[in-house]
Amino acid sequence: MSTFKAPRGTYDLIPPVSATYLAVREAIAAPLRRSGYGYVETPGFENVELFARGVGESTDIVTKEMYTLTTKGGDELALRPEGTASVLRAALEANLHKAGSLPVKLWYSGSYYRYERPQKGRYRHFSQVGAEAIGAEDPALDAELILLAHNAYRSLGLRDFRILLNSLGDAECRPVYRAALQEFLRGLDLDEDTRRRIEINPLRVLDDKRDAVQKQLTGAPLLRDYLCDGCRAYHAEVRELISAQGVTFEDDPKLVRGLDYYTRTTFEFVHDGLGSQSAVGGGGRYDGLSEMIGGPALPSVGWALGVDRTVLALEAEGIELDLPDATSVFAVPLGEEARKVLFGVVAELRTAGIATDFAYGGKGLKAAMKAANRSGARYAIVAGERDFAEGVVQLKDMESGEQTPVPLDKVVPTLRTKLN
Numbered sequence: 001m002s003t004f005k006a007p008r009g010t011y012d013l014i015p016p017v018s019a020t021y022l023a024v025r026e027a028i029a030a031p032l033r034r035s036g037y038g039y040v041e042t043p044g045f046e047n048v049e050l051f052a053r054g055v056g057e058s059t060d061i062v063t064k065e066m067y068t069l070t071t072k073g074g075d076e077l078a079l080r081p082e083g084t085a086s087v088l089r090a091a092l093e094a095n096l097h098k099a100g101s102l103p104v105k106l107w108y109s110g111s112y113y114r115y116e117r118p119q120k121g122r123y124r125h126f127s128q129v130g131a132e133a134i135g136a137e138d139p140a141l142d143a144e145l146i147l148l149a150h151n152a153y154r155s156l157g158l159r160d161f162r163i164l165l166n167s168l169g170d171a172e173c174r175p176v177y178r179a180a181l182q183e184f185l186r187g188l189d190l191d192e193d194t195r196r197r198i199e200i201n202p203l204r205v206l207d208d209k210r211d212a213v214q215k216q217l218t219g220a221p222l223l224r225d226y227l228c229d230g231c232r233a234y235h236a237e238v239r240e241l242i243s244a245q246g247v248t249f250e251d252d253p254k255l256v257r258g259l260d261y262y263t264r265t266t267f268e269f270v271h272d273g274l275g276s277q278s279a280v281g282g283g284g285r286y287d288g289l290s291e292m293i294g295g296p297a298l299p300s301v302g303w304a305l306g307v308d309r310t311v312l313a314l315e316a317e318g319i320e321l322d323l324p325d326a327t328s329v330f331a332v333p334l335g336e337e338a339r340k341v342l343f344g345v346v347a348e349l350r351t352a353g354i355a356t357d358f359a360y361g362g363k364g365l366k367a368a369m370k371a372a373n374r375s376g377a378r379y380a381i382v383a384g385e386r387d388f389a390e391g392v393v394q395l396k397d398m399e400s401g402e403q404t405p406v407p408l409d410k411v412v413p414t415l416r417t418k419l420n
Contacts (some may be wrong), residue, residue, distance in 0.1 A: 009116065009124030015326070021127065023321050024310050025109055028129040028152040035148060037107040037131055042086040044111065045069075048076040053292045054085035054261055065114040079113035083130045083304055084261070084286065085293065091134055092295040102135030103300070109307075121277030121309050130283075132302035134290075139234055142265040142285060142301050143241035149269060149281060149303055150247050156310070157319045161280065163247070164268045166255040167235040168203070169227050170287065174263075177226035178202055188216045203256045209276075222253040231264055238265055261286040265301065271309070273316030280313055281305030328419055329356040330372035334365060334384030342383055345393070345411055352412050354419060372398065379415060 006012050013021055052062055067079040080086050087106055091097060096104045109129045116122055131148065133141050146163065153161055169177060181202045190198075190205075194213065197204050206217065227235070242249060249267075257266055266284030274280070283303025290298035314321070331346050333339040342358070349356040357375050359368035365382075372380045382403075383393040392405040395414065406414050 007124070009118035011123065011125070019323050019326070020311055020314070020321055021307055023323055024156065024307050024314075025127075025129055027156050028149075028305055028307075028310070029107060029109065030155070031148045031151050032107040032131050035105070035144065037105040037133075040087055040090055040106040040108050041110065042080070042083075042090050042108070044113075045077045045079050046086055046089065048078045050085050050089055050293060051078055051081060054088075054289055055082060065116055067113050067115060080110075081112055081114045083108055083110065083112065083128060084132060084302055085289070087130070087132050087302075088134060088289055088295070088298075088300065089293060091132075092290065092293070092298075097135050097296070097298055102298075103141060104134040105131075106134070107131045119277070121274055121312055123308060127307035128281075128304045129307060130302060130304035132300060134300040135298045137287065137299035139237035139265075140241060142238045143245075145283065145301060145303055146238075146242055146249075146267055147245055147247060149305060152305070153269065153280075153310070156314060156321065158271070158310075158313055158317060160273055160317055161269055161271045161313065163242075163249040164252040164255050164270060164282075165239065165242075165249045166252050166266050167224065167227060167231055167264050168256065168262050168266050168284070169223055169231050170263050173226055173228035173231055174223070177221065177223050180221045180226065181206075184220050190216075206254050207256050217254075224251075224253045234264055257282060257284065261289040261292065263287045267303070269305070271313040271316065274309060274312055277309065279306075280309040325355060325376050325378065327355050327357045327375040327377045328379065329354055329415055330359070330375050330377035330380045331356065332359045332365065332368040332372060332380055332382045334382065337385055338383050338388065341388060341408075342381065342393075345381065345408070348412050349415065352416060354412075354415055378419065381411065 048068055051066060055062055066081050069077050071077060087108055091104055091106065107130065111125055111127055113125055116124060118124060131145060133145065150163065168174065182198055185198045185202055185205055190213065194205060194208065205213070206220065208214065255266055255268060257268065262284040264285040264287065268282035269280050270278040271280050272278060281303060283301070285299070285301040287299035289300065290296060329349055331342045333342040346356050346358050357377065359371055363371065369380065377398055380396040380398055381393050382396055387393055388408070391408055393408055393411060394403050395406045396403040
């Protein structure tokens with residue numbers, strides 16, 4: 001027994017549960033790959049300033065939740081708390097926006113880190129799949145990303161999720177709303193930290209989950225009432241494009257999400273079976289982020305979906321994914337000569353694309369067949385000296401128990417036919 005354990009607020013992914021996580025990642029990524037999104041992978045840590053500028057110095061992520069470190073060379077780094085800033089930094093550094101037509105469409109998958117109070121659905125280490133479309137301002141792009149996330153969840157069998165949608169305005173209309181919201185918030189009974197937030201980013205107060213704050217927000221001015229004509233028309237087209245595909249959503253005028261870089265379209269996927277941590281994913285448009293981190297003007301939109309919370313949503317709906325068998329064939333040698341010959345057969349089967357395992361460790365027949373059962377294999381190959389003298393192996397159907405001899409040189413084509 002090891003004396004070490006996974007750090008508090010983290011988890012290990014081990015079989016068989018890990019197979020579900022892999023399937024969820026694949027289901028989310030599949031529609032992205034079919035829609036022109038290329039894979040990008042960024043380092044697990046970045047310059048602290050990248051997140052301070054992009055995510056926002058007033059956000060809980062930057063002020064309370066980032067894991068930071070100082071290198072021996074004096075560099076200030078942070079474990080990445082989210083994916084968008086890193087992906088945009090990578091795209092700018094590689095000049096992808098200059099390489100061809102825009103938008104640059106990228107998807108990613110990885111682990112992220114935030115120092116939070118651990119609870120179900122909220123971890124200090126968590127997994128996300130995300131997508132970013134960089135360099136184009138088009139309502140169809142916002143709608144595309146929302147529909148791709150919707151399709152991914154539907155492909156997993158999820159039904160009890162909702163899409164919340166809002167517009168956060170732009171540089172023309174949001175300052176007017178910001179001033180009206182600040183005036184309203186200054187009249188409330190709030191703690192000092194929240195009062196400081198009113199002056200830095202008042203929209204973040206709307207995202208405060210505390211009941212004592214939420215009760216006072218009744219009657220707060222809503223951004224939708226301050227949208228300029230351009231933002232109102234843009235949002236109307238996003239809504240129209242989504243609706244035309246038969247996808248329903250709910251308008252949520254208080255939806256602001258927790259990051260400073262969002263503009264115009266913002267959305268969230270929530271699942272009511274998860275309790276307080278109901279958000280399974282979300283995103284929006286971030287037209288000014290490139291300039292915030294030193295790049296050119298590149299209007300962009302994206303989302304990130306939580307793999308951990310998607311798995312919890314599947315559990316809440318009682319959905320078991322139809323996962324491919326880890327092992328289709330299990331080889332059981334009887335004797336040293338059989339071990340050498342069947343090891344070669346196993347290699348041939350694997351080369352032919354058939355998932356095959358082997359009874360390692362010199363197990364006896366009884367113990368080896370128990371291992372074959374535990375593997376979930378559909379067929380077992382059993383052979384000893386007598387079988388090889390006749391040029392055959394015994395092919396056992398693990399469901400029916402039926403056992404038939406198969407010529408040694410016909411094992412691969414026979415199993416390929418039976419498994420297909």
